[in-house]
Amino acid sequence: MLPPVMAGVDGSAESLAAAEWAAREAARRSRPLRLVNAWNQQPHKGAGLSAAAAQRYLARRALRQGEDRIRRTCPGVKVDAEQVEGPATGALLHAAEQAELLVLGSRGLSGFTGFVVGSVALGVVARATLPVVLVRAGEEASDEHLPADDGCPSTRTGYQDVVLGLDLGDPCDEVIEFAFEAARLRGARLHVVHAWQEPSPLGLGPGEIGLVNGPEQADEWLGFLDAVIKVWRDKYPEVEVVETVAEGRARSVLVRAATGASLLVVGRRTTERAAGPRTGPVTHAAVQHVGCPVAVVPHE
Incomplete structure (x- = not known):
């Protein structure tokens, strides 16, 4: 199997934008797409079974949101999803060991103020042995393209x-x-x-x-x-x-x-x-x- 393009998703706007960008990149590279959600079974000392169950539910929901968005915007891309357990930085790096490229979201504010990069994204970038792409929230397919003759955004x-x-x-x-x-x-x-x-x-x-x-x-x-x-x-x-x-x-x-x-x-x-x-x-x-x-x- 060809190495996939991998995207980390957590349900946030920036991670969903990253997943969609990753799907377009997977199509360009003729690769499958894998969505990954990393979660801690016991994120806080004393957290009980109910907290762990809530996290599992949120992880599944984030993956479903990502899959739904990809199937809606990039229907030709083969996509699968998995949950990985552990601290997010280490879990994402471990999951990406067989990937060709890892794509993560960053809390982009605008082209003027730039990224507010979270600790997970920075930790992954600092330790990764494969290329990592950071994508801001609000990134659209048309942003990659030149504007149309009338100045409007276009993907054509x-x-x-x-x-x-x-x-x-x-x-x-x-x-x-x-x-x-x-x-x-x-x-x-x-x-x-x-x-x-x-x-x-x-x-x-x-x-x-x-x-x-x-x-x-x-x-x-x-x-x-x-x-x-x-x-x-x-x-x-x-x-x-x-x-x-x-x-x-x-x-x-x-x-x-x-x-x-x-x-x-x-x-x-x-x-x-x-x-x-x-x-x-x-x-x-x-x-x-x-x-x-x-x-x-x-x-x-």
Whole structure:
């Protein structure tokens, strides 16, 4: 059986939007969809059988809501559902071990105020070994597409850009390939973005790009970006690519670039630090402030 696209559902508006997005992604990838609800049998000390029974009922109801929504909006997608027991973060990660992609909801407020990401979503993103996509409440199928000629939302038009935030100091193949494949599946343009800042004179080494002036630095970075992406252009000749290097903080550059995108792709290093698993400041800023779905791709 092909690895499924998996979505965590809990009955909330954001999780149902995530389930619907996951169904569309499953259709694009020709994969089945699996809906998962994680629940604790004893979430509070002293909780009795009645509390556990109530949780089981709520879990079943959340899964039914998700299945009903998928069958209504994406009737061609094969969908199944399961309940998993345990603390939500660990249970979702365990359930997703055989999945191709995990999709979770975030309490999106708007494109301006961004995500209010819950502890479960952040915990999963920080520890996952597979790509995780965060979807805000209110995400619609038409949000992925260009507006119609009259300016109205449509699902009959082409897709908005897929945006890849690329760190040229650590250009990881897993992240780049995910973005190219996402663009290919959508027939979308891929917008590759790198942010750079003037280095401190104390941090310069021999031959560093920072030894030249601003405009020349931008040209150097663009040449480096083009060289990194060339092999992927050759591998995905059907994907139109546009490259941008912008001076500024990476988190600010990415938030601006992702405005109106169908998907933002960023990476997360899996190497644990002394403080434990973390998302990293740029990825954390992206999932907090970007309005479109955000794919976080782990890499070593």
